[in-house]
Amino acid sequence: MQQAMSYVILTPYSVEKSRTGGVVSRLLSQTDLELVAAQVITPDEEFVKEYAASIRSQDAKNLSIAGELLARYIERNMAPSGGRAHRFMLLIFKGEDPYRKLSNICGVLFPKEKNTEHIYGETIRDTYADYILDPEDHEKMIYFEPAVLTPRIPELAIDNFKIFVKHFKKHMNIVSNMTYPDPTKIERTLVILKPDNWNYASSRPGTIIDMFSRTGLRIVGTKVFRFSLNQALAFYGPVENSLKEKLAPIFAMKAKEILEREFSFSISNESEKCLADNLGKEYAKDEFLKIVEFMCGRRPATCPPEEADQEGDVKCMIIVYEGESAIDRIREVLGPTDPLKAPSGTVRRDFGSNVMVNTAHASDSAESYAKEKKIVKLDENSLLPMVEKYLEELDNPS
Numbered sequence: 001m002q003q004a005m006s007y008v009i010l011t012p013y014s015v016e017k018s019r020t021g022g023v024v025s026r027l028l029s030q031t032d033l034e035l036v037a038a039q040v041i042t043p044d045e046e047f048v049k050e051y052a053a054s055i056r057s058q059d060a061k062n063l064s065i066a067g068e069l070l071a072r073y074i075e076r077n078m079a080p081s082g083g084r085a086h087r088f089m090l091l092i093f094k095g096e097d098p099y100r101k102l103s104n105i106c107g108v109l110f111p112k113e114k115n116t117e118h119i120y121g122e123t124i125r126d127t128y129a130d131y132i133l134d135p136e137d138h139e140k141m142i143y144f145e146p147a148v149l150t151p152r153i154p155e156l157a158i159d160n161f162k163i164f165v166k167h168f169k170k171h172m173n174i175v176s177n178m179t180y181p182d183p184t185k186i187e188r189t190l191v192i193l194k195p196d197n198w199n200y201a202s203s204r205p206g207t208i209i210d211m212f213s214r215t216g217l218r219i220v221g222t223k224v225f226r227f228s229l230n231q232a233l234a235f236y237g238p239v240e241n242s243l244k245e246k247l248a249p250i251f252a253m254k255a256k257e258i259l260e261r262e263f264s265f266s267i268s269n270e271s272e273k274c275l276a277d278n279l280g281k282e283y284a285k286d287e288f289l290k291i292v293e294f295m296c297g298r299r300p301a302t303c304p305p306e307e308a309d310q311e312g313d314v315k316c317m318i319i320v321y322e323g324e325s326a327i328d329r330i331r332e333v334l335g336p337t338d339p340l341k342a343p344s345g346t347v348r349r350d351f352g353s354n355v356m357v358n359t360a361h362a363s364d365s366a367e368s369y370a371k372e373k374k375i376v377k378l379d380e381n382s383l384l385p386m387v388e389k390y391l392e393e394l395d396n397p398s
Contacts, residue, residue, distance in 0.1 A: 005036070005390050006098035006157045007164075008106065009149040012078060012086035015040075019128050020089060020219060021210025023148060025203035026124050030105050032201060033095035037383035038222045038317065039168075042085035042175045047167040048078050054163060058156040066109050073144060085177045089222065090164070092383060103152045124148050158394065161387050173381040174221040174320055187326040188220070190372050191334075192361040195294060195314035196353070205317060208347050208360060212321065215329040221320035223381045226311040227296040229303045235375050236295065240288045247287060248280030255279065291356050318376060327369070330362045 107123025128147035252275035297313030335346030342349035352358035
């Protein structure tokens with residue numbers, strides 16, 4: 001079956017209530033679809049009207065009451081209010097029959113059995129959505145929150161993609177829709193969910209996002225990202241010298257022990273220092289290159305120079321958090337570099353394997369954030385170019 005693309009929108013309510021991690025966990029662990037793009041959006045009134053109209057148009061063709069219910073929700077809850085735009089998260093998935101698969105995971109808008117005793121939490125909407133009827137009049141709805149939005153048919157997905165391209169071309173990848181009492185206390189920090197989280201379909205990325213949500217910080221930006229070799233070298237360049245300082249003496253000490261035991265003679269401190277300055281530093285260099293390869297899928301020695309700026313073979317997800325003392329609060333939940341030394345309940349303790357494969361990165365200072373966001377081109381997002389290319393391919397099939 002041909003590969004296709006569809007989307008899931010986490011509603012402003014789901015994002016504001018920090019349900020992002022739980023929703024992402026379900027989407028990633030219960031399907032073979034690939035998450036190929038993500039972005040935080042603050043829609044304007046014009047987008048909301050056109051998006052709601054698209055839902056209504058398709059609803060009329062399918063003779064369902066769900067479309068009108070969704071259209072009204074979109075108009076009332078996604079449009080700016082009180083002088084402030086609201087955030088939602090847009091996730092793009094690719095694979096075979098994504099419309100059916102995503103619809104099944106998201107679930108129906110309201111169960112046939114209205115009694116909550118008949119809702120089992122199998123779908124995202126079972127867990128996070130609400131459809132509350134008047135107990136005295138079951139035809140009257142009191143409250144409705146769908147949690148997520150996703151098209152059930154390809155025609156609606158394509159129509160919605162065209163709306164996204166039309167309205168979000170000039171949209172900033174990092175949103176600013178909040179006024180704080182004391183802006184001087186507000187920080188932003190960059191988190192990277194590393195490639196080890198994407199080796200197979202699992203709930204890990206969503207669970208990690210859920211763990212970070214306990215900081216109370218706001219997600220103001222996200223993107224699916226693949227490091228090029230040059231970007232990985234620039235990002236982790238400062239680590240190389242520190243690795244030499246830490247690992248070279250350890251290597252020399254262990255090498256000395258092995259050589260003394262194997263050949264039954266004592267090695268002087270001067271010779272041990274030579275081991276550290278030569279083989280120890282080579283070992284540290286190799287460990288550095290392993291980190292680079294882990295983050296982009298390639299080593300300098302095997303990558304032709306003309307390909308050094310091309311996207312790598314492995315995927316990450318970048319998330320930007322905003323709030324008071326954001327840098328320290330995120331790093332507290334993340335835990336120290338070595339997972340074995342991390343406290344229980346931290347991200348690296350729960351999911352990290354070793355110093356290199358430690359599941360996530362977070363900026364350690366405002367200066368680091370400023371440098372890192374330039375390297376990963378945080379102000380750019382591949383979501384809309386990807387959607388545009390997909391629409392072009394549909395219009396001009398080969």
